[in-house]
Amino acid sequence: MKKTIGFIGSGNMGGAIIAGLVGSALVSSNQIIASSVQEESLQSLKDKYAIRTTLDNKAVAAEADILFLAVKPNIYAPVIEEIKGAVKENVVIVTIAAGKSLEEIQERFGREIKIVRAMPNTPALVGEGMTGICANEMVSVAELTDVKTIFDSFGRTELISEYLMDAVTGVSGSSPALVFMFIESLADGAVRGGMPRQQAYKFAAQAVLGSAKMVLETGKHPGELKDMVCSPGGTTIEAVAELEKHGFRNAVISAVQTTIDKSIAMSKPAEH
Template sequence: MLHNKKIGFIGTGNMGQALIAGLIQSKTAKPDNIICSDINKKQLEIVKNKYNVLTTTNNLKVIEKAKIIIYAVKPQNLFFVIKETSKLLNSSKLIISIAAGVPLKAITEILNKKLRLIRVMPNICAFIRESATAIAPSENIVNEDIELAKAVFDCVGKTVLLEENQLDAFTGLAGSGPGYIFMIIDAMADAGVKMGLSRQDSLFLSSQTVMGAAKLILKTNEHPGQLKDKVASPKGTTIAGIHALEKGKLRATLINAIEAATNRSIELGKNIIK
């Protein structure tokens, strides 16, 4: 899909590097088809040594050479970098921003021209190539651009196509979601310790159980309610545990958490536009 198209990164921090690693490890892109820039010279040296990609401290060089450009700087640096590079941006380039919470409208206003712009939100699991990633295109995007963005971000997990106005809900569910699951795993491990398992065994067992249950849903495509019914036998242990979870309002608590995170994402987005 990428047909040897040069991919450029502006910013080679945590997420930039996760993407570079994913592209190379999945053999989607060769190192010499990746060019990156960063103001942090030490960071660039690490990236050069680790991945053998082309590096520069000049952001404009990336724009000149690349056909797909991924802006992977922090949201507070994005507007400066867009302003700095906009003179070299034209419709031959696909522009991707991964800056959390920065709306397409805000970027378009700074660009002051209609370009092929996509907003993408990966999550932290991109570091192990298991991200749940949302792709939200702007109005000038054609199907081929979406396929290109998919080809890049499928290297670090799985992608879904969303409308931009769904990204706050995405953030509440999948952006912040790993944080909830970390808490759940930690709590399950505490429970295992309380019931007599070692901390090490308990943490391993709770993590492996969460991963196995998630994989079972994804691989069988069965509804989680159906799978739950399968493991809950009459008068058995699982139904006793489920009853305790219902008493503790697990479902309502999780729904409240995702609603709160979505609302916070909306609030932060409004501040960025201001």
């Protein structure tokens, strides 16, 4: 890909995308430029991935063909106000913030502009990200393909309708934190049973990784895969019964719904 990819913001998600891009060799390090108010985080990215960095958001905006807004949702307004006069005429803006609609971003730029809305997740850092993307009518098929290729370089990507973006936030954008809690809990159980903690983390994490791969590669319903493990009168069905007794499924469903509700609440009309 012969384009300059810019990042305004160098936090966890921006850093994960940069790591994925560099690791996939889709672009060279020199094609990536990032800015931030955090000098230490910029220096860390520069040291790790040999990308170009600057403290000047406008410099990144002026150079980028594809520009990622990788800042927190609460500072989108001032950042866009700062850069909207500096971006290229045909730039593709990629927003990765929860609750920021295509319409709101366009209103903040004050003109018709190409925008792709994306919800990635932090497993991008290890090449196993999951991203939902949608775009406004200004974005061409070729441009959307370029953005999708970027996200595909460090995981899987699905094109979705914008109304599903809040659900994506719940099921994949925020859910790694829930999965990490589950892995930690599995490991705690093993430690309780006498296993050293680091070994317990390895067993638990690999079990989750392998289970997820079975869902993706076999195409079987998760319930069918669960039943394959549950022998009559065996150990696993006892564990399933214990989780059901404590409302495991309902707790997870409620957690995802809470995330969706929060994402919806963060969607507010642009201020003028």
